[in-house]
Amino acid sequence: MEKQKDENSKSRILEAATTLFAQKGFDGTSIREICKRANVNLCMISYYWGGKQELYRGIIENLLEKQIEYSKSFLDLNRNPYDISVDECTELLLKAMEKCVDFFYTNISSDLIVILLKEQQRPDFIVKSPVLDYIRKMVARILDKDINDREVIFKMLFMLSQINSPRILPAFSLRILGQNDFCKEDIDIIKENVKLYINKIIKAEAV
Amino acid sequence: MEKQKDENSKSRILEAATTLFAQKGFDGTSIREICKRANVNLCMISYYWGGKQELYRGIIENLLEKQIEYSKSFLDLNRNPYDISVDECTELLLKAMEKCVDFFYTNISSDLIVILLKEQQRPDFIVKSPVLDYIRKMVARILDKDINDREVIFKMLFMLSQINSPRILPAFSLRILGQNDFCKEDIDIIKENVKLYINKIIKAEAV
C-alpha cells in the first residue's frame, strides 16, 4: 500500500545529503548517515545514482541548473559584454552581484555554496559555472582587459569573497552571533555592503 | 647507526600532514598517506601524538603559537583598545591587517589557514585565537560599539574575507592563474587592496 513510484525518498536523500555535506564535508559524511537521516534503506543511493560520488554530482548539477535558470531574470548569457557600454555593463554587474546575495542566502542554495567552497580542491569535483564565466567577462570588459588578466581575476576574487564572507566563515560568524543561520537583518547588511564596496571595487580606482 | 633521538621524523610528519590536510581535508587524508609521504612507519603518529585527532590539534596549536609570537611585533595584546584614541587604533588595525596578509601568504602558514577554513565547522576542532579576539576588540573600539554588536562582527567578516579571498578560493583562483601558489606580484596586489578597501570599511562610512 506504499510501494508506488515514490520520488519522495529520492528528494529526501538529496535534502539530507546536502545538509550533511555542508556540515561535515563529503568525506566526513557516510552514506549510512545520509540514509538514516532520510529514513531510507542503505541501498537507495546506489539504486538511484549509482554511488556516493554520483549523488554529489547530482546535487551540484542541480544547483548549477538553478543558478542558470535564476540568472536569466537579470543576465543574458548570450549577449557579448564587449558589445555593451562600460556604464551599462557596470550597472548590470552590480545588479548581478546583488542578485547573487539573494541567491546565496536562500535556504535552498546556502548549503550548496558551503559545499562548493569545501570541495573546490578535489580534481574530480571541478565545477564550471557559465554564470561565473559571464561575470568574469563583464569585469574584463569594464576594466578593458583580457579575461585572463591578473587584475580581472583578483577583482572577481575580491567581489565574490566579499559577498560570501559570512558563508565562508559560517562557524566563526554564526557562533559569535549565536544564531543557527543568517536572518533578514544580516542579509540586508550584506546587501548594503555589496552596493557600497563592490561598486568601489568595480569602478577600478585601484588594485 | 641511525636509531638515535630523531625529532626529524616527527617534523616530517607535521609537514606532510599539514600539506595533505590542506589539500584533501582531515577526513580525506588517511594516516597511511601521511606516513608514506613522511617516510615513517604507520605507528609513529600514535606513538608521538596518541592519534590522528591529536596530531591535528598539534598542528593547529603550533600555528596559534606562531601567530601570537608574530603579532607581538605590531600588537600589544595587553593594551586595552578602549584606552587608545580612535585614530591611533585605526592606524594600528590597518597595520595589523597588512601584517596578516604577510602572515597568511608565507609558505609556513598558507596551508594552515586553508585547514582552519576547511575544518571550522567541526565542533571538536574549535580554535580560539587571542589575536583575532583582539582585532575584534579594536574594531568595536573604532566603531564605538559593543564587541558583540552585529555591525562589529560583520565588519570583521568583511575584512578577514577580503584578506583571505585568494586563499578561500584557492582552486578557483590558482586554476585560472595557472599557478601552483601565489607569487610576489599577487601578494602585492592583495596588499594594495587591503590598504584601499579595508581602510574604507574600517572608516565606517556605512554598513
Next chain:
DNA sequence: TATTATAAAACGAACGTTTGATTGTGTCAA
C-alpha cells in the same frame, strides 16, 4: 506478470589503532 521500490545481509577494502619484536644509543657498575 513485469516493473519498481524497499529490505536485510553480506562483501571486500580501507580506516585508525595496537601489539610484540627488534634495533640502535647512552649510562653505569664491574
Next chain:
DNA sequence: TTGACACAATCAAACGTTCGTTTTATAATA
C-alpha cells in the same frame, strides 16, 4: 674499558570497526 641494561625509535603484522557497494529476496503497483 667493557658488558649489561634501560630506553627511545622503528618495524611488520594484526586488531576490530566502518566504509561504499552489491546481492538476494520480497512487497506493492501497473
